[in-house]
Amino acid sequence: QVQLVESGGGVVQPGSSLRLSCEASGFTFSRHSLHWVRQAPGKGLQWVAVISFDGNNKFYTDSVKGRFTISRDISKNTLFLQMDSLRPEDTALYYCARGGRSWNTEFDSWGQGTLVTVSS
Amino acid sequence: SYDLTQPPTVSVSPGQTASITCSGDNLEDKYVYWYQQKPGQSPVLVIYVDTKRPSGIPERFSGSNSGNTATLTISGTQSMDEADYYCQAWDSSTSVFGGGTKLTVL
Numbered sequence: 001q002v003q004l005v006e007s008g009g010g011v012v013q014p015g016s017s018l019r020l021s022c023e024a025s026g027f028t029f030s031r032h033s034l035h036w037v038r039q040a041p042g043k044g045l046q047w048v049a050v051i052s053f054d055g056n057n058k059f060y061t062d063s064v065k066g067r068f069t070i071s072r073d074i075s076k077n078t079l080f081l082q083m084d085s086l087r088p089e090d091t092a093l094y095y096c097a098r099g100g101r102s103w104n105t106e107f108d109s110w111g112q113g114t115l116v117t118v119s120s
Numbered sequence: 121s122y123d124l125t126q127p128p129t130v131s132v133s134p135g136q137t138a139s140i141t142c143s144g145d146n147l148e149d150k151y152v153y154w155y156q157q158k159p160g161q162s163p164v165l166v167i168y169v170d171t172k173r174p175s176g177i178p179e180r181f182s183g184s185n186s187g188n189t190a191t192l193t194i195s196g197t198q199s200m201d202e203a204d205y206y207c208q209a210w211d212s213s214t215s216v217f218g219g220g221t222k223l224t225v226l
Contacts, residue, residue: 047215059213110162
């Protein structure tokens, strides 16, 4: 069965960096786009970024452009999110989600999330 | 930026039909996806490309999309369906979620 396991969250100060990881198993990693979706405490879902199945296309929500970088390592079946210049409004539970072969489809499997808290 | 609007709350009696709407400009020109999220759990896809149900999702869940409004319909609503529901669509290279609807079954 599809499994997505996020890690790397923690408590950091504004302006700091953090790198999230999502280890995938149970499916052919190289055939799917992958996404990061976040949820601030008590709030709704917000899409953050996507990387295409081949890594050639990457798209971001406006509020993280220039600060976050999505990447993937096919040899390790792992998705990453490098987060720089973190702000208090980036505080959220960050989910890794599997997409289709096309990057603009549904999120059909989700991890349990990793919590990022940005606070001084 | 593209916006999707959902009612914050919907209430339904057990066994009745619940309808949750999602509104956006010319939404019928886009595919709409729906997710269910129960407290403390990750979201689960319940409808994709407007009307399709993933395997394992009960037949009582259905979707439609026409004009500026997509609708998630739950027929014969059960207490286990009480959850937050989110619609989602793509606008160019950006994905957008609606604000979410809390479904209460009482």
